[in-house]
Amino acid sequence: MPADASGGSMFGDVIDWFLGRSVDRRQYKRRSGAFHLWWQAGSAEKPDMRPGIGVDISPNGLSFLLTDKITSAEYNLVLRIADRKMPVRVKHVRNDQVTHHGRTWNRYMGEFTGIAADNWDRICRYVNEEDEPQDRRKMQNQEMAKQTDDAYRLLPKVLQDKIVDMLAQKHRIDRPSAGQTPLLKLFYGGLVKRAGKSPAHRVNVHSRVSVNGEMMAYDSRFLVDDTGTVTFA
Numbered sequence: 001m002p003a004d005a006s007g008g009s010m011f012g013d014v015i016d017w018f019l020g021r022s023v024d025r026r027q028y029k030r031r032s033g034a035f036h037l038w039w040q041a042g043s044a045e046k047p048d049m050r051p052g053i054g055v056d057i058s059p060n061g062l063s064f065l066l067t068d069k070i071t072s073a074e075y076n077l078v079l080r081i082a083d084r085k086m087p088v089r090v091k092h093v094r095n096d097q098v099t100h101h102g103r104t105w106n107r108y109m110g111e112f113t114g115i116a117a118d119n120w121d122r123i124c125r126y127v128n129e130e131d132e133p134q135d136r137r138k139m140q141n142q143e144m145a146k147q148t149d150d151a152y153r154l155l156p157k158v159l160q161d162k163i164v165d166m167l168a169q170k171h172r173i174d175r176p177s178a179g180q181t182p183l184l185k186l187f188y189g190g191l192v193k194r195a196g197k198s199p200a201h202r203v204n205v206h207s208r209v210s211v212n213g214e215m216m217a218y219d220s221r222f223l224v225d226d227t228g229t230v231t232f233a
Helices: 012-019 117-127 150-154 157-169
Strands: 031-040 049-058 061-066 074-081 084-100 103-116 184-194 197-211 214-224 230-232
Touching: 049 074, 049 117, 061 084, 074 117, 084 117, 103 117, 103 214, 117 214, 150 184, 157 197, 157 214, 157 230
Parallel strands: none
Antiparallel strands: 031 049, 031 074, 049 061, 061 103, 074 084, 084 103, 184 197, 197 214, 214 230
């Protein structure tokens, strides 16, 4: 990014903060290596679980091999990570075909759209090759509730409100009470050039919300231009 990229931007403080903290501006790590998974081809009442092979995984998505064809824009998988089975909801990104052990497989790349927060934390630890915590009170889904996200705090109030409102409309966050910090963490993703439109800033937000007593984790992508217009990416 050019040195003056943040000049005059509503994101100026956020950009400067991230540029000074390399640990916070890195993207999610990805871990390669085969793991078991199953695609739920049937309904919830009559699940038809088709086995596949996980290729790699990160906290916001995965790629995997399957002999079957998936035609839906979103689908359910069950992953076996670190000897635990975890159901996830996945948004289709792209697919192609590859040869594996002399057979033709369909390879899929997807992003998580729904996952239990404790399972998201397990995936983070798996990707970073970290041990399971001895004290479960120190797990990330508990710590997020107590910590103010510095990048989010640096956003102008109007942008904070728009992002929280859009997440709440999709049931990806609870609307915070007055003076309460929303349960989210913001990552600045850089400047995006758009054909025929003004450049926009990419913002990735990890949020959590309680659904039927279970904490769920979501990753959402936004584009924000310097007029303050916010859209889902």
